[in-house]
Amino acid sequence: MKKTLLIGLTAFICYAGSVMAQLQPGVKYVGATINFNGYNQNSDFGYNNNNIKSNLISINPSLQFGKFIKENRMIGIGLGTNIILVNGKTLSSNVVYHGRTTNVAYSLSPYIRHYKSLSPKWAVFLNSSVVLTYSHNKSSGNQLPTTKTDGYAGGIQLTPGISYWITPRFALESDLNFLSLAAGYQSLWGEKNMYFNSAVTSDLTRSFSVRAAWYLQKQ
Amino acid sequence: MKNIFYILIILVLGSSRLAFAQFEGQKFISGSASVSFNNRNPNEAKSTNSYGYDFDISLGKFKTNTVASGWRLNTSLAGSKAIYRTYPDGSAIEHDKSGIKGFGAGIGKFWQFYKHFNDKIGVYAGPNIDLSYNNSDTYSVSSGPSELIKTKANAVNLSAGISAGFYYKFSEKWWVTANIAASSPINVSYSMTKQTSEDSDYYVKQKTLNYGFSPSFTFPSVGFGLRYFYGR
Numbered sequence: 136m137k138k139t140l141l142i143g144l145t146a147f148i149c150y151a152g153s154v155m156a157q158l159q160p161g162v163k164y165v166g167a168t169i170n171f172n173g174y175n176q177n178s179d180f181g182y183n184n185n186n187i188k189s190n191l192i193s194i195n196p197s198l199q200f201g202k203f204i205k206e207n208r209m210i211g212i213g214l215g216t217n218i219i220l221v222n223g224k225t226l227s228s229n230v231v232y233h234g235r236t237t238n239v240a241y242s243l244s245p246y247i248r249h250y251k252s253l254s255p256k257w258a259v260f261l262n263s264s265v266v267l268t269y270s271h272n273k274s275s276g277n278q279l280p281t282t283k284t285d286g287y288a289g290g291i292q293l294t295p296g297i298s299y300w301i302t303p304r305f306a307l308e309s310d311l312n313f314l315s316l317a318a319g320y321q322s323l324w325g326e327k328n329m330y331f332n333s334a335v336t337s338d339l340t341r342s343f344s345v346r347a348a349w350y351l352q353k354q
Numbered sequence: 355m356k357n358i359f360y361i362l363i364i365l366v367l368g369s370s371r372l373a374f375a376q377f378e379g380q381k382f383i384s385g386s387a388s389v390s391f392n393n394r395n396p397n398e399a400k401s402t403n404s405y406g407y408d409f410d411i412s413l414g415k416f417k418t419n420t421v422a423s424g425w426r427l428n429t430s431l432a433g434s435k436a437i438y439r440t441y442p443d444g445s446a447i448e449h450d451k452s453g454i455k456g457f458g459a460g461i462g463k464f465w466q467f468y469k470h471f472n473d474k475i476g477v478y479a480g481p482n483i484d485l486s487y488n489n490s491d492t493y494s495v496s497s498g499p500s501e502l503i504k505t506k507a508n509a510v511n512l513s514a515g516i517s518a519g520f521y522y523k524f525s526e527k528w529w530v531t532a533n534i535a536a537s538s539p540i541n542v543s544y545s546m547t548k549q550t551s552e553d554s555d556y557y558v559k560q561k562t563l564n565y566g567f568s569p570s571f572t573f574p575s576v577g578f579g580l581r582y583f584y585g586r
Contacts, residue, residue, distance in 0.1 A: 175562070
């Protein structure tokens with residue numbers, strides 16, 4: 136076991152030191168991340184005997200597929216979903232009010248990514264993508280008419296990021312928000328918006344989301 | 355066994371061929387402790403005071419040369435004496451509130467994996483799990499109908515995360531440590547809050563369960579710490 140570990144480690148160091156094999160043409164890429172959060176709340180109002188129960192859940196999975204077309208350059212497509220479900224129930228003067236809101240957004244983002252390797256384990260990249268989003272919102276309740284709203288948005292986005300290879304095939308990546316550039320068009324809630332946002336910051340105290348990434352090479 | 359780790363470290367570092375101290379079996383303690391008491395005695399009014407303590411102690415042990423694990427214990431308490439004035443029907447009512455206003459206790463387990471660059475400097479990273487309980491009583495005077503509102507909160511919080519830092523070894527017994535990055539992807543908390551009025555039958559009871567999963571990290575505002583090695 137110890138011997139295997141030693142040989143493995145030595146082999147790995149030699150291997151990693153030679154060439155950045157993950158960034159060669161033909162290598163396929165899969166990236167995935169998810170985050171979710173939510174709450175359940177029950178409130179009793181003692182002075183008028185009202186009761187409010189509410190819950191919210193928000194789920195954000197995303198997937199990326201890509202392929203290296205030449206050294207350090209990858210093209211690919213990203214798929215993302217953002218689902219927010221809100222339920223509410225109010226009991227007031229013996230009348231029950233139900234309410235439910237569903238908000239779903241789908242995004243499709245073809246991208247080109249340029250890598251620059253810093254060391255055998257670290258690389259930085261710049262991701263240029265076109266982001267197309269379709270969102271659907273539905274609100275209903277027993278005392279309210281059902282409303283539905285659809286919207287769409289399209290834009291371009293430029294984000295830098297960093298990769299760290301734990302094994303030659305598996306890496307953790309984070310999009311860094313030091314620099315971001317986005318421009319696009321949005322139509323939602325009966326409103327049409329044009330936007331252009333750019334931001335540069337040196338603030339390190341914000342949080343950076345982490346993505347799992349696989350670099351799949353032909354053996 | 356020690357030999358293997360020695361060889362491994364040299365292999366990992368490649369260039370550096372310094373001799374390292376053996377950490378295996380060493381125990382360390384770090385943390386903070388504070389106690390406070392304040393008294394205010396104005397000429398024209400009753401005296402008020404506040405007091406409290408906060409202890410946060412980590413005890414760890416190097417299982418091998420590069421792996422340490424340990425426990426984090428913390429407890430805090432806050433109390434005060436304060437006077438609130440309300441005017442529920444035009445005339446002033448004085449509420450004299452003294453006693454314990456907050457208590458917290460927590461326990462956590464941590465694991466740290468080290469990479470010693472040389473015999474002075476190294477980095478470490480590892481997971482931690484923390485469970486804590488906090489309660490508090492806060493008083494506020496509402497606007498509109500002037501009433502004294504008491505908010506009583508109880509909360510239990512469970513979190514799991516990863517943190518990383520580096521150390522500098524001053525001497526055999528003393529290290530200074532600094533945080534590099536932290537992440538707490540898993541968080542669950544349950545809280546019960548009750549607001550009552552001292553002047554009417556108003557009350558609001560609220561129970562909330564919060565949960566979240568978010569694989570992300572933050573660079574914290576740099577927190578330096580001292581670590582003392584005891585025993586041996």
